[in-house]
Amino acid sequence: GAVVSQHPSRVICKSGTSVKIECRSLDFQATTMFWYRQFPKQSLMLMATSNEGSKATYEQGVEKDKFLINHASLTLSTLTVTSAHPEDSSFYICSAYDRDTQETQYFGPGTRLLVL
């Protein structure tokens, strides 16, 4: 199946710093990538939809200025958590749509963020 990678897999940062998370589709072109957040033992919460070459669409309650999303190419999307605070500590997962099938989301392995 299709492969989606995320980097880094884990990151620990100090409060107030910014953290960038990369999401790459390795063997297919993804016109659309999704960013999710998952708290322990809870469901995935969609944060934003990222379309290549255009501005991301954010879900209600997600701060655009805090979670900056860039989808500059068909294989790469980035999520930057700006001025991170301890409450931003979470598991961030991206997924990507295969443009050929447009049916299946392929998930990245996730990035665990801990803000001290």
Add this chain to the structure above:
Amino acid sequence: GQQVMQIPQYQHVQEGEDFTTYCNSSTTLSNIQWYKQRPGGHPGFLIQLVKSGEVKKQKRLTFQFGEAKKNSSLHITATQTTDVGTYFCAGPQLLNTGNQFYFGTGTSLTVIP
């Protein structure tokens, strides 16, 4: 509030017993997808159902999409320890503002050897 609910939230079964999780949406879904997330891992796609009343099987797993396209179920026959994980349904709800993709609340399955 949560748009797609799953029951039960948790399920413990003895190995060999059957297991079913139910997914209910507040509005009609264009399609329904099922994912499995192993403990500590990321969700993996299992299947997608599109048609009203559709039933699909994958070995011991049976997936069903309701006639009204608002509910779905996943049934596992004769569970094995490899079935352990959290099962999520997900799908796009058609809203006035366009499609909105929602994940269900998930059902965590524990299989006791």
